[in-house]
Amino acid sequence: MISEKIKNYAARFEEYLSGLIREENEEYSVVAEACRYSLLIGGKRLRPFLIREFYTLCGGQGDHTKNFEAAIEFIHTYSLIHDDLPCMDNDDMRRGKPSCHIKFGEANALLAGDALLTEAFGVASKTEGVPPENVIKAISVLSEFAGINGMIGGQTTDLLFEEKAADEAILSLICRLKTGALIKAACVIGCLLAGAEPEQISAAEEYAEAVGIAFQMVDDILDETGSAEKLGKPVHSDKENDKSTFVSLLGIEECKRRVVALTEEAKASLTVFGDKAKDLSDLADHLCIRDY
Amino acid sequence: MISEKIKNYAARFEEYLSGLIREENEEYSVVAEACRYSLLIGGKRLRPFLIREFYTLCGGQGDHTKNFEAAIEFIHTYSLIHDDLPCMDNDDMRRGKPSCHIKFGEANALLAGDALLTEAFGVASKTEGVPPENVIKAISVLSEFAGINGMIGGQTTDLLFEEKAADEAILSLICRLKTGALIKAACVIGCLLAGAEPEQISAAEEYAEAVGIAFQMVDDILDETGSAEKLGKPVHSDKENDKSTFVSLLGIEECKRRVVALTEEAKASLTVFGDKAKDLSDLADHLCIRDY
Numbered sequence: 001m002i003s004e005k006i007k008n009y010a011a012r013f014e015e016y017l018s019g020l021i022r023e024e025n026e027e028y029s030v031v032a033e034a035c036r037y038s039l040l041i042g043g044k045r046l047r048p049f050l051i052r053e054f055y056t057l058c059g060g061q062g063d064h065t066k067n068f069e070a071a072i073e074f075i076h077t078y079s080l081i082h083d084d085l086p087c088m089d090n091d092d093m094r095r096g097k098p099s100c101h102i103k104f105g106e107a108n109a110l111l112a113g114d115a116l117l118t119e120a121f122g123v124a125s126k127t128e129g130v131p132p133e134n135v136i137k138a139i140s141v142l143s144e145f146a147g148i149n150g151m152i153g154g155q156t157t158d159l160l161f162e163e164k165a166a167d168e169a170i171l172s173l174i175c176r177l178k179t180g181a182l183i184k185a186a187c188v189i190g191c192l193l194a195g196a197e198p199e200q201i202s203a204a205e206e207y208a209e210a211v212g213i214a215f216q217m218v219d220d221i222l223d224e225t226g227s228a229e230k231l232g233k234p235v236h237s238d239k240e241n242d243k244s245t246f247v248s249l250l251g252i253e254e255c256k257r258r259v260v261a262l263t264e265e266a267k268a269s270l271t272v273f274g275d276k277a278k279d280l281s282d283l284a285d286h287l288c289i290r291d292y
Numbered sequence: 293m294i295s296e297k298i299k300n301y302a303a304r305f306e307e308y309l310s311g312l313i314r315e316e317n318e319e320y321s322v323v324a325e326a327c328r329y330s331l332l333i334g335g336k337r338l339r340p341f342l343i344r345e346f347y348t349l350c351g352g353q354g355d356h357t358k359n360f361e362a363a364i365e366f367i368h369t370y371s372l373i374h375d376d377l378p379c380m381d382n383d384d385m386r387r388g389k390p391s392c393h394i395k396f397g398e399a400n401a402l403l404a405g406d407a408l409l410t411e412a413f414g415v416a417s418k419t420e421g422v423p424p425e426n427v428i429k430a431i432s433v434l435s436e437f438a439g440i441n442g443m444i445g446g447q448t449t450d451l452l453f454e455e456k457a458a459d460e461a462i463l464s465l466i467c468r469l470k471t472g473a474l475i476k477a478a479c480v481i482g483c484l485l486a487g488a489e490p491e492q493i494s495a496a497e498e499y500a501e502a503v504g505i506a507f508q509m510v511d512d513i514l515d516e517t518g519s520a521e522k523l524g525k526p527v528h529s530d531k532e533n534d535k536s537t538f539v540s541l542l543g544i545e546e547c548k549r550r551v552v553a554l555t556e557e558a559k560a561s562l563t564v565f566g567d568k569a570k571d572l573s574d575l576a577d578h579l580c581i582r583d584y
Contacts, residue, residue: 122435143414
């Protein structure tokens with residue numbers, strides 16, 4: 001079962017993660033603690049898992065992706081810490097626990113986010129067993145998809161349309177950048193580290209794009225139909241905030257139809273890899289055909 | 293004259309800098325604008341200048357350091373944007389102009405800082421004409437000196453001692469990390485990109501350490517004795533904030549004595565480079581023996 005496989009992976013990965021942030025002087029240990037707290041607060045570890053899967057799928061050998069797996073999770077975590085800050089979404093809770101700035105104060109949360117973003121590129125640069133040209137390409141992709149024309153551009157656009165109506169083009173832009181870009185980065189980085197062929201990289205990009213949008217649509221559907229208890233987070237938050245979503249724009253039935261189509265698209269893009277892509281195919285189903 | 297040389301360098305460098313942040317979609321242009329505003333608001337461009345000088349000094353040829361010059365200025369600029377935020381130093385003005393969050397709002401300033409930090413590693417990774425192993429080493433150093441055990445550790449410690457007395461050991465730690473680390477990163481990166489010998493890198497480190505502390509001591513002296521008009525920023529700010537400084541701890545005369553000694557130390561560390569280090573020797577004088 002793919003869900004078991006991800007869970008086992010996440011447990012091993014977290015053990016590794018917990019040792020990566022080390023302060024040399026106890027004077028500033030508060031910011032290191034804040035980093036470790038947010039890194040280990042939970043999460044599916046989807047992005048690092050995708051790096052590893054695409055690396056193996058493209059013929060990569062050994063455990064040489066682990067530094068990039070950590071790097072992408074550092075970046076995902078920093079983005080959540082900064083998103084929760086009062087000047088952004090002002091969220092007091094994250095995964096059922098106090099958010100970083102509630103626990104450590106705003107200044108330390110800001111600095112912990114900055115630290116994770118900075119250390120992400122440091123840990124990535126210490127990758128071994130991969131040709132240095134490939135490491136540099138992967139660092140470049142990580143910056144590009146997390147930067148202005150990636151995740152940060154998406155976050156900026158999302159904030160601008162927090163209180164005004166967005167059309168489908170804007171919503172797609174936000175989705176493609178804010179959540180999609182880092183998922184795509186993960187898939188592409190896995191390929192690059194393995195020295196993949198251009199058509200394998202294209203396939204990974206198509207897979208990531210389809211999964212990224214479907215995943216967001218499912219989230220929008222669950223926010224409308226799910227129960228808080230089952231999801232572990234408040235529901236109807238979009239409606240209460242008057243925020244445009246795929247559901248408010250397209251309706252639930254159309255969203256469900258598209259999720260099915262996008263999942264098929266994601267799986268179809270994997271044909272270039274043959275039978276070896278079974279796990280990633282199952283993952284698309286697992287992520288997109290959730291219980292609603 | 294070294295001061296003329298830096299000014300000329302800064303003018304050329306700024307022209308290059310201004311073209312580096314480009315948004316692909318106008319929806320999120322506000323954050324790109326905020327980045328450009330803060331990048332071009334001024335500054336001595338000391339850190340990028342140091343990269344270039346040490347590169348040349350260690351035998352580096354051509355214009356291959358320009359991406360790292362931009363990267364270190366991106367990181368310096370992000371740190372100023374985040375430092376000025378209300379939850380940190382809460383400064384409305386920076387170099388005589390409205391700080392980033394006053395001009396673009398808090399959320400956009402936070403994101404602009406995040407963007408500059410992210411893009412720093414992207415632009416660095418696009419370095420050409422240098423062996424990839426050296427690029428990776430330089431990326432690693434950039435992250436290390438800007439990260440938890442570098443600039444961010446210094447900023448964290450500085451915040452902790454904002455309202456309680458610091459002794460000389462703490463003040464030295466803050467100075468070494470908060471301002472010293474990025475100066476040291478610049479000197480070391482210049483060496484690494486040129487493929488320098490270990491004793492050249494050690495010399496660069498010694499130079500950076502001595503200059504970094506002397507520079508901070510001069511700043512503390514000027515805050516005590518200078519005029520706001522001449523400095524272009526408020527004076528006596530440390531005293532009003534009851535903040536420990538080298539001057540409050542050691543007295544002005546002792547600070548002046550140490551600045552002279554540190555400047556000599558910095559210059560002495562350059563002997564390994566012979567006559568070619570004249571500019572860097574003049575720079576130490578220029579930075580440390582300022583008008584007080």
